[in-house]
Amino acid sequence: GDSVTQMEGPVTLSEEAFLTINCTYTATGYPSLFWYVQYPGEGLQLLLKATKADDKGSNKGFEATYRKETTSFHLEKGSVQVSDSAVYFCALSPWGGNMLTFGGGTRLMVKP
Amino acid sequence: EAGVTQFPSHSVIEKGQTVTLRCDPISGHDNLYWYRRVMGKEIKFLLHFVKESKQDESGMPNNRFLAERTGGTYSTLKVQPAELEDSGVYFCASSPGGTSRRETQYFGPGTRLLVL
Numbered sequence: 001g002d003s004v005t006q007m008e009g010p011v012t013l014s015e016e017a018f019l020t021i022n023c024t025y026t027a028t029g030y031p032s033l034f035w036y037v038q039y040p041g042e043g044l045q046l047l048l049k050a051t052k053a054d055d056k057g058s059n060k061g062f063e064a065t066y067r068k069e070t071t072s073f074h075l076e077k078g079s080v081q082v083s084d085s086a087v088y089f090c091a092l093s094p095w096g097g098n099m100l101t102f103g104g105g106t107r108l109m110v111k112p
Numbered sequence: 113e114a115g116v117t118q119f120p121s122h123s124v125i126e127k128g129q130t131v132t133l134r135c136d137p138i139s140g141h142d143n144l145y146w147y148r149r150v151m152g153k154e155i156k157f158l159l160h161f162v163k164e165s166k167q168d169e170s171g172m173p174n175n176r177f178l179a180e181r182t183g184g185t186y187s188t189l190k191v192q193p194a195e196l197e198d199s200g201v202y203f204c205a206s207s208p209g210g211t212s213r214r215e216t217q218y219f220g221p222g223t224r225l226l227v228l
Contacts, residue, residue: 004154036219043116043221044155044203089155098143098207099168100217102155 002027006090006103013080013110021075021106023064023090031092033057033066033073034100038087047075047088080110114138116220118204124226130192133223135204137186142209144187145217146179150200161187162209194227201225 006023013019025031035047035057048057050066050073057064062077073090090103117136125131137144146158158177159169163184172179176195181187191198201224205217 041221044205044219046216046218049216091155098145098160098215098217099157099171100145100147100155100205101157102147104154 002031002092002094002101004090004092004101004103006088006106008104009087009107011106011108013108015082015110015112016079017110019075019077019080019084019108021088021090021108023073023075023103025071025073025090025092027071027092027094027101029095030068031094033064034091034093035062035064035073035075036089036091036102038089038105040086044089080108082110082112084108085110116204116206116218118202118220118223120223121221122224122226124228125194126228127196128193130190131194131225133189133191133202133204133225135187135189135220137204137206138218140208141206141218142184143207143215143217144181145205145207146187146189147203147205148200149203150197155203158189191225194225196227199225199227 003026032051034049036044037047048059050057053068055066091100119134144161149155157171160167161181178190201222203222204220207215
């Protein structure tokens with residue numbers, strides 16, 4: 001079945017540092033790929049998405065590129081802020097389906 | 113526009129009791145999903161409604177879980193009787209529906225369930 005693997009946290013960075021959170025997936029066909037974020041005390045929010053190979057999703061300074069050749073969708077941000085501290089989830093939905101399959105989540109802590 | 117709401121935000125019950133979780137999707141959204149995250153594990157799909165019909169309930173763990181969506185509006189998820197391993201966070205999500213199968217799902221804040 002489909003699966004998503006993302007790096008375990010927590011990831012601790014200083015403000016303005018570069019962020020990478022790795023995400024790889026296993027799925028048949030052409031899934032859609034997502035990054036969701038959960039801020040403390042809140043629900044999951046869609047951060048960005050990509051629906052086909054080589055698409056780049058971007059939002060709030062975060063980017064991720066759909067790489068079919070490496071089955072990856074790594075999340076990057078050039079300069080993190082304290083307000084980016086949250087748990088980040090990589091997810092996919094299969095071609096022709098709606099169900100989301102999530103990775104385990106990566107907690108990011110940004111220190112001033 | 114109001115987002116997806118869930119009630120209660122927290123619930124603490126004893127093993128063997130019954131708990132009912134409620135989800136109100138975004139108005140007009142035909143698709144409604146339930147997910148849960150048990151302690152330390154991934155968020156897992158439970159089931160998917162299209163309007164009042166169950167489209168996919170392949171993720172429901174056992175027959176102690178019953179989901180309904182009366183009139184295609186709000187949904188309830190009942191756990192009866194609750195077991196210790198049911199503890200976790202239960203998320204509800206909704207999406208508009210239509211011809212696209214790549215819609216964004218909008219999540220609620222979750223219900224934190226603790227079974228003692």
